[in-house]
Amino acid sequence: EAEVAQSPRYKITEKSQAVAFWCDPISGHATLYWYRQILGQGPELLVQFQDESVVDDSQLPKDRFSAERLKGVDSTLKIQPAELGDSAMYLCASSLGGVQAETQYFGPGTRLLVL
């Protein structure tokens, strides 16, 4: 069964350093989502791609976060510089086309700890 891949699974960094997370969606899925999940809360959408285009980044802190999906396949989320409050689980999900009532398939996540 096809799965969404993410790496690394865990990342420890010091504040002010740069970090990057990678996601490989299920083959053929046009829509890719990056979520942030703080412990004890639900996932919060950071950015949504349709193919290589961003369709929603309204909650992305653009002063320090960036995301790209250059060829419309895999994606990278970057934080520079990292802050203590960025410690969270970063989830990637994908779906076929972003249309209504569509199932999102989630990866295992990257747990980030900023010291």
Place this chain on the structure above:
Amino acid sequence: GNSVTQMEGPVTLSEEAFLTINCTYTATGYPSLFWYVQYPGEGLQLLLKATKADDKGSNKGFEATYRKETTSFHLEKGSVQVSDSAVYFCAPASPGGYQKVTFGTGTKLQVIP
């Protein structure tokens, strides 16, 4: 945008007990409604969904009915098992355009033998 209020946890039940996890939402129009589940050590996965008023989503013995009049989508199961121990997320999706899902805070369920 959408918002969702979900029953706080943790919820602890004995095996074979009846489960209800309440979920209410605010949204414009007619959102699609989802329940996602996160088992220990695993990623989120879809449990069930409903796309219009009075629809009932069901899977693995769980059910939820889309109640437009009360803007609710409560999750129920008649007899829980230890293997149902997980965190459950209610999630309405905005209608129109690209789907945007708003997740609730999650309800942790622990089922004891």
